[in-house]
Amino acid sequence: MNTQTALSIEDLSFSYSGKKALDQISFTINAGECTILLGPNGAGKSTLFSLITRLYDTHAGRIALCGFDIQKDTRHALAKLGVVFQQTTLDMDLSVEQNLRYHTALHGLSKKVAQQRIQQELERLNMYDRRFEKIRQLNGGHRRRVEIARALLHKPALLLLDEPTVGLDVPSRLAIVEYVHQLAKEENLAVLWASHLIDEIYPDDHLIVLHKGQIKAKGTVDAVLESTQTTAIKDAFYNLTQGEQA
């Protein structure tokens, strides 16, 4: 196993009451790579995320984080994972710092280390001065920033983001897209980002196009454009998903 491989998925299948949601999908994500998972509604993105976070059990296929099998070595695997879920998972009545402290406690960080990491992550996002404010007082963009900061506190190798920019205004959305791409590069972090929005893709990103539970294309943006003989991701996506909206 390459130590740089943050996420490895092999022949993963999953079905709901006999209906296939994922059909033998395989891919890897390396450290420092930002991979955008594109797919229309019902493509299987949420199922894939539920399997990587082990909300559901993997019955067919294998998922490994940094070489740790999610089934056999769950706790080591989960320790390598940072997640930002689609719905907000912050406690609205607690302050920014209290929410982050809860997370550091769940990951067993000492008070001193927790304090350092909280300061570091919040400062990077220009949120440190607002650490005593209740989440309820923050706007959607700032809440998302806090969730990204929280996901990074235990220094994961892989950051999962499940459509984190849904419902945000354009400036907040662009700021988050920019920040996550920067993280991947500077922190050598592997990122798997589920998205509907084609303008969130950077030219040097990797793409996975998921449709009806199957991977229709994967590789760098250029490779996907070449394989579909298109010049724009929008057209490539349209061809691969037979006209469905992203």
Added chain:
Amino acid sequence: MNLMHYWRAMWGIIGRELWRFITQRERFISALVRPLVWLFVFAAGFRAALGLAITPPYETYILYEVYITPGLIGMIQLFNGMQSSLSMVYDREMGSMRILMVCPLPRWFLLLSKLLAGTGVSIIQVYVFLIIAWFYDIQAPLQGYIWILPALVLSGLMLGALGLLLSTFIKQLENFAGVMNFVIFPLFFMSTALYPLWKMKESSVLLSKLAEYNPFSQTVEMIRFALYGQFDQHAFLYTLGAFSLFMAAAILGYNPSKGMMVKKGGPN
């Protein structure tokens, strides 16, 4: 993955729950008002209607308010346990349960910590209730207030585990009304919380049998005896057994390869 990790995570979960409870004043007040209304209104009204013989742990004739107090303590913990189940369903719907479930600790430990946190909250409510009852002249021997603590921990865990188990069956928040009708009311009314077994037997043998096997009755009896410095072994073992059963089933329910997760999706 050392012991400190477990320790910090457990206190993180308990601390969060306590803080939420302290800051949610409405929840605290409503949790107290319910048993106090029963004590001040219902029990006072029933005082004349019910004659109670001397039965252990009581050594003399008692007022109905005195009899009903352990039942109301059980009621506080019962509602609190169900409230936890409500918050679990809410957490699951809102996603914050997922944050707990993706942390690198065994699920049984996370669920047990959640239960301990809920139990801690219910014990605070019980002691505040007992202080108010003290000024209403419902006074147990002083050592009873210490003896009751371990009993409250076990009963809180048992009722919390029942709530946890229910949360694996409830798919949506709206179904909580069903829990009220089909769980809380039968558990409470078919128990020794409001009337002693012998009194029930006079009107219905079946009802008294149901009450006898109701784990809520046993936990109320455990609390009743503890409040008077006595240990009811049968009630203790029954409550412990019920806790183990509910907890094991709840852990199974939250296991991704079994229980409710399987109902949502299965192998290829």
